[in-house]
Amino acid sequence: MGAHHKVSVDKEERYEFTAAAKKRILTWMGVGIVMTVIGIAMLALGIGEGKHEAAGAGHGAATHASATENHSTANAHSEANGTKTEAHTGAEHADVKADAHGATAHAEAGHATDAHAEKGHAAAAEHGGGHHEFHWTTRLWADLWHNAVFFTGIAIIGVFFVAVQYLAYAGWSAGIKRVPEAFGMFLPIGAGIMLVVFGLGHHDLFHWTHEGITDPTAANYDKIIAGKSWYLNLPFYLTRMVAFFGLWMLYYSIIRKNSLAEDLEGGTARWKKLVYFSSGFIVIFAVSSSMAAWDWVMSIDPHWFSTLFGWYTFASWHVSGLACITLTVILLKERGYLKHVNMSTVHDLGKFMFAFSVFWAYLWTSQFLLYYYANIPEEVIYYIERRDGFDGKYTALFFLNVIINFAFPFLFLMTRDSKRQIIFLKIAAIAILAGHWLDFYLMIMPGVTKGNSGFGFLEFGLVLTFVCLFIYVISNTLSKQRLTAINHPMLEESLHHDI
């Protein structure tokens, strides 16, 4: 409003995905794949693995020791001696545990024998072989799962963003709508990768999928997992996974179809339809995103649970998605596309990144603080593993997570000017994307690989592959249709967006 000069939209503007750009992305993807293969070869041959080489027994002992130590820290004990702490812990929590949690209390508090059985590091007999020591494939599955969950999350957040704009009757975003809309095209690929990785790697990724774990007569019987087996069982889990992807892709295809039809038809009929379907999608996504977070991330630590974990994961996905939208929009603008998108719109995207970084920090704190205060062993183990477990393997990452995902964007994007400078937004968006990738790393790795994760050829290769794949799919989608929803009823409003 207000501006009296006319802003024109290039109605036929399309992203030109040149052969050179394709070649460049595919070359980098090739580099990523080669790095991944080198990483796999190194792991398989045992090159550069370092510390945890000490074989099965040694590793089991190490885990046990660190868990015990952590527990003593949490309870503000100073005893360094393992046995002593153990005795103390047992006594202190005897009443809290009662009988129902007896077995777990022992295991999770780091009790010697049970902890071994629990963590699957005990003698081969316990699990009928195959789990007596860490196998490198676990790390491969964990890395694949981590990237697949992260990038699929960004894809679905693109659809969610579009739906939110329709539900809120938002006008400001009409000019950039096609960018988040394109993210949805990655959904089928992400879903495919996740289903394949789950199919091949579920035994390594999810402890609750083990044979006999719900059978009271089996050696590895786990009372707590058995209690959750009505929800955590393979058929139901797979049904949910397929249903979520199915629903998300169904709604995405409806939104996409109507949005493209609007370009040709004009009028407000399609817009009304889009509001209707977006509302439906948001109701479904509210439930399914939480459940997906429990299934895909939280069930890696099947004894542990957090009631706001769904929201926490959603917040991480959402802010990554917003950073990705911002980054795509400014990269397109830098290349001369989307000239009609003014700096006020970009400013608003920056505000979104800022706001949802704070939102993520709010949920991080809410989740952490309750466990910190209550200090109940089976709950606090999640944070102990991450803050100082596994000989402090994740300590730096644990604090870096809060700094890069909260302190940095909070201070960096605080002023108005910073949200109007392309270079500031670029730095912030890349930091947020890297930061939340690490956030997911921290959610998944300690649970799956314990202390055996790492940052090597495999990790960097895989993330490079995924980034290139994602960029390729998005660029390809953007090149297929108009870059602007030319008949969006609020396009004119977005052109004059002024804040």
Add this chain to the structure above:
Amino acid sequence: MSATTSTNYLVGVFEDDDVLMNAVRKVREQGVKIYECFTPFPIHGMEDAMGIKRSRLPRAAFMFGATGTTFAITMITLMMGFDWPMNIGGKPFAAPPVYIPVTFELTVLFAALGMVGTFLVVSGLGPGSNKLVLDPRFSDDKFIMAIDLGSNKNLDPAKITELLKSLGASEVNTKEVSE
């Protein structure tokens, strides 16, 4: 025995926000200095059109917020760490994670109250202040542009009146305000 001073204002009344905004631009192009615009609702882009500099309120807000943060951290450390140490769940007496909620709340409180206070002081809107209302209809449906003739001495008031009319003003009144 001081002589009463008075200021003469030229009050242009407009019927539409877009017309007013356009008039503001054109009037300033002619070198006329605008005293103030009064409108029933905030108009996006009006600050730019009137050439008003950006507010420094956000900086004040940041300083107030930082004060709140410092105050909260100091207060909790002194209370929990020194004045009345209590063993809560075996945590250290002054444990940073438990600072978070109070620090957050006090930061927001200080920033919010500080901003309101600063705004009132800077705008001269304290209790008992009596602001100039050149045309009360601006709180209903009229858009008012006020021009202080004292600061436009080099221009002929009749010419300005004509200019306002040509830019869409429905009426142009002269108002004398004694101080």
